[in-house]
Amino acid sequence: MEAAEPGGERGAVGPEPSEPSQDPGAGGPEPPEAPDPVSERVCRGAARALAVPAERCAGAARALRGKAVFFLRPPGAGPGPAELLCGDLPADPLAHFAALLEEVIVPILTNRKNHQGWPRVVSQDIIHHVHSLKKTVFMVVGQVKGKTLLPLPAGSEGIENIDPENERFLELVDKSLVHATESAIIDWSHQIQRALKKESSEPLLQGSNPNPKVELEFWKNRCEELECIYDQLRSRKVRNMMEVLERVKSIYVPAFKSMLRDVEAALAEAQDIHLHLTPLQRPLEDIEAVEFSKVKPFLAPLLHMVCWIWATCKHYNVAVRIIVLLQEICNLLIQQAVVYLSPEDLLKGEMEESLGKVQTVLDILNGFKGVFEERRENLHMYYEPGQEVRKWDFHSRMVFARLDSFLKRLEMVKGLLTTALDLTKLEKMEFSGIRGRALGQQVLDMHEEFQEAYRVFAERSYDCLDLASTEFEQDALGFQQKVEDIDHRLSTVFTQAFDDTLDLEHVFKLLTMFQSLLERPVIAAVAADKWPVLISMFSTALDHTRLIYCSHTQAGLKLGSPPLHKNMPSVAGALAWARELRARIQRPFDQLRHIPHLCLDSAQGRRVVQKYEEMIQLLDRYQDKLYLDWSQTVSEKSQYNLTQPLIRRDPETKLITVNFDPQENQSLLLADPASDSWKAYVDYVDEIVLDGFFTAIECSLKYLLENTGC
The missing domain is CATH 1.20.58 (Methane Monooxygenase Hydroxylase; Chain G, domain 1)
Structure with a gap:
């Protein structure tokens, strides 16, 4: 069989043997190639033949960096190496298959010299199916690369080299190209409509929880995809094809022009949104980089930037789009909060530390909602005087639906930790009075029951912050029921202990011992009496x-x-x-x-x-x-x-005594003048004063001798 000449039957796939070619209009940097279904398909067949798990084989194919060898035993083949098929498997089977199709299969099957002896209907059908396969593979290659590639119709080869100003332009063009181009426009419209209908809200509608980076990446990729489509539609080959349709006055020309206008409008919209969303990249990275407990100062600037986007981006100041962005910001905060809280250790570690973390997260998330409301009320600050102010007139529930559910779950965890922290104090309670020992034993029994009930959470392996899981809620409900029983029994103990108190001092000791337990509803109701x-x-x-x-x-x-x-x-x-x-x-x-x-x-x-x-x-x-x-x-x-002098001389005995008023000393000390203790005290004071007096005289005499030369 003969292959077609190099300039013969060529389609949208280029001459490169390793990958399909693209029209000059499909330019732009190519994203990293992703795994394709062809390799997995080959691997599944090999796995069936060699009795190897298909998942392992497919995983190995995805991990390839170069070529690999495969061995395949066809169904029904007998034993022995003669029946075993082998070959090499490239790292990118899809590109390899596209190149094989372009360089081997299409040239052979479309070369009419190989159709000698075939009925005309069979020949045309073979050519039609070959071009259909080629078009399908070309589109799949584009999808794998994240692009919308528009397959060119058969017969368009070399049309870009024909000058439309040439008088024989229509004569130089294949007559079948008109119908093929019209059919291609129909196919292109379906592809382009699929690309234009893509919305950044799709991940949210599908039930996933994307963060704002997904929004930024969506508009970046949308710009690249629409630029790729626009470049293809404005390529020289497509312009010449449209020139042919205009000269034959095809009814598909207005449809093509309308499609081109839609692409231009969507591209301008995507470029505008991408330009305004790009500044969000830095604050989002800052939020992800910092520990969640320190994220609060970053929230107001982030919402400030969102408000600027709303006020300045004419294509993004639509409620549905700003709601999507705000929901994704909430998802980011939830994601960072979960990392900070470490759900697997939240109910297994220190209760006070875990409770402090939960309270920190609650404060930050509620603070974020407060900043949102504050920015909503002050949106007019982002507009110029006289400019129409577009308000956020949507309900906040549309933004905070998942965040409110997460806050509700956090409140449940907080209540559980608070209860556990309260009941851990039961172990240290001691009661006085006649029934003190019996009451203390009852409280110890309650403490053991509480520990057994709380141990359930330490033995579980689920994520207590997973909103999709109801197992935690069921365990928390069972724990709460046991705690309510303990609360009723504790209230009875409190009543008995209160009745046994003798005075206010013992009452306040009892109240101090119960402390936060008095705030529990059941005990508070009993204590109120x-x-x-x-x-x-x-x-x-x-x-x-x-x-x-x-x-x-x-x-x-x-x-x-x-x-x-x-x-x-x-x-x-x-x-x-x-x-x-x-x-x-x-x-x-x-x-x-x-x-x-x-x-x-x-x-x-x-x-x-x-x-x-x-x-x-x-x-x-x-x-x-x-x-x-x-x-x-x-x-x-x-x-x-x-x-009065400090000392005096007794006129009768001529002795020196201190001049202290005995009555003052008696009133000072309330002492008995005839008591031995009072006499000892007076003698002690007299001795101190006299010693000080004689020491002062001695010092004065020494000073006199040293300074007079006597």
Whole structure:
């Protein structure tokens, strides 16, 4: 059989033996070649023949960097090497097959010299199927490379070399080219329409969760694809083909021009959007590079740039497109949050650390929603004065649907960790009173039940942050039911322990021991019934405090001065006593005010607060009076005492003694003058003063001797 001449039956595939050729209009850098179905197809056949798993063989073919050898035993072949087929398999079987089709199969099967003796119908059918196969392979090669390649019709070979200005232009063109070109326009329109209908929202609609880089990559690839299509449609060969159709007045010329206008408009749109989206690349990379706990400062600038895109890009200020971009930003934040939280260790590590991370993520994501609302309200700032402001009039639910679901799951995890952290305190609880030991044992039993219930999460291998998984929700629901039972039993223990308390001090110790457990709904409901009792106990304490005050002041009136602590002067001792009495009611009142869910706005609460304030005012007046009385006489007494010598000589014994007023010392120390301790104290003070006096005289004499030369 003979092959066609080099200039004979040629299609859209070029002369390169290794890959199909492209029309000059299909230019542009080619993306990396992807694995194709041909290699996997060959490998599946080889796997069946050699009893090798097809997946392993196909995987090996995808990993090839050079040629490989295959061995194939056809179905029904007998044993032995004679029946075994072998050959080499290139690294890119699709390109190899396209080159084989272009250089061998098409030239042979389309050469009419090889059709001698064939019926005309068979010959035409063979040529038709060969060109159909060639066109299909050409389009598949383009799809693998991420391009839309437009196959040229049969008979278009060499038309680019014909000058349209030539008077014999139509005579030089193959007559069958008109019908072939019209058929090609129909095929091109289908290909181009598929390319034009592509939207960046397709991954979201298909159920995947792309990030904003997918959006940027989509518009970049769309620019390249539409440029490739436009270059093909504006190539010299296609222009000459259209010239032929115009001269024969084909009805497909308007359709081609309309298709070209659609491509031009789509290309201008893609270039405009790609130009405006490109600045987003840097802030998105910054968000991915930084730890999620530090990502909050990057969110406002990111949304600021999104607002600028909305205000300045005339092709992107459409609600559906900005919603897609915002959804993808939410997906990016969720993706980074999951990496930061490490779901596989979130419920297995330290509870406090995990709870802190979850709270950090909640704050950041809720903060992002807040920034979004703030930017939505201030979109007018991105427009020039007098320019029409296009608002984000879509519902925020359209943007935050998945983010809200993620936040809901985080709240569930937070509640679980908070509960677990609360119940871990049960192990350290100790109770006083008659039933203290029994109550403590009950609480320990509850703690063991809690640990057993919580251990389920440590044994699971699922991702607790996977929104598609319901297994975690089921386990969390079962855990919550067990916790509710523990809460009811804890509330009973709290009631019994509260009833056993003797005074306010023990009550507040019990409340401190329960701490955050009092905020749990079941326990809080039971504790609320005890708050009136607690307020009543505090009211009784106030009454007792007032009795102490009255008895103390009355004793002071009878004795001339109030009773004091040992070793305290009169005024300072009285003030110290007043401060101690104030602390006796002030500390319980401060603790009372900080008890969760305890309301002092009730009638009982207002009476207690009024009684407390009256007692505080009474103590204030008492302290003010003490200070005022002391300040009126302290100056006169101080001046008199300062005029007295520190030591004096007894006129009878001629002995030197300290000039301290015994009455002052007695009132200072409240000591008995006849007691041995008082006498020892006086002798001790006298000795210190005399030693200091004689030491001063000795120093003065030494100074006199050294400086007078005596």
